[in-house]
Amino acid sequence: MRIGVLTGGGDCPGLNAVIRAVVRKGEGVYGHSFVGFRDGWRGPLTGDTIRLDTAAVRGILPRGGTILGSSRTNPFAAADGAVLVRENLATAGVDALIAIGGEDTLGVAARLHAEGVPVVGVPKTIDNDLSATDYTFGFDTAVNIATEAIDRLHTTAESHHRVLIVEVMGRHAGWIALHSGMAGGANVILIPEKPFDFDKVAAFVESRFATHYAPIIVVAEGAVPLAGTMVTREDELDAFGHVRLQGIATVLETEIRGRTGRDARATVLGHLQRGGTPSGFDRWLATRFGLHAVDAVHEGDFGCMVALHGTRIDRVPLAEATRELKTVPEELYREAEVFFG
16 A cells, blocks of 8 residues: 555644654555655645655654644635545555544544545644543643743742743643643643633732742633633634634733732743653654554554553544543542642
């Protein structure tokens, strides 16, 4: 078989590990050949390909980002997008496609499969918000980066008696904020799933100062105040209809100063969470996903996504995998609340 591979959506640590595993097993064990499509769905939409073989994937395991490039291209945003994808796959001699991505990328894969394109999905997102898998690769690295930042901010918060606010990624799900906040000893964690009260946050700040320690607040970019809305940087939408978030930490900074009179400073981690060397766990998980994805293609089990359940890699229907987001349940957030203030 000739198999196409693409990486779509936001980059994250571990993408290259998937590509490497797919090619190494597909070529070395099954004798298949591979072609890489550049920049997510833009590649099959325009026919932009690169060579992909064992020599091309040597040394990429520890590298962040993706050697194939990525984008937020949505082929269904154009009237003839799906037709062009099918035509370009045929022109490249591709028998099947492995799509590595998150909700949007795999949503496109599910729609294409429904239209007859043989495709297998691999779940990727630092947000860990795909409901059909216990974990997505990239998440562990993002949590480690955020936790290290929180650790470093504790010392400067104590030195200057300031409130330090750390904004992490998480549009609709607060998994990074929850995990890094608990691991880093944050005094308040704010997530999109639970609207917050500015006055309660201010009370937690004062409570922390009363113990002669400075507070750290971790907030997901999609967190919203009671009766409020997400804070956005601009109204422009991407190809999947998403606005660009960033700014809730700055809003908190202003509100805390006004309510407590304390000095508050915001730090936005932004793309730091998505870049750099993947953690050991993410390399392991991404490699296993790649191995099992090429197995699914070899067996002709199309329209599925590989998923982690415990320590087992299973296959789930793409339609099921992208049906709803996995959000932080109330009981897990209550565990974190024990440490607020």
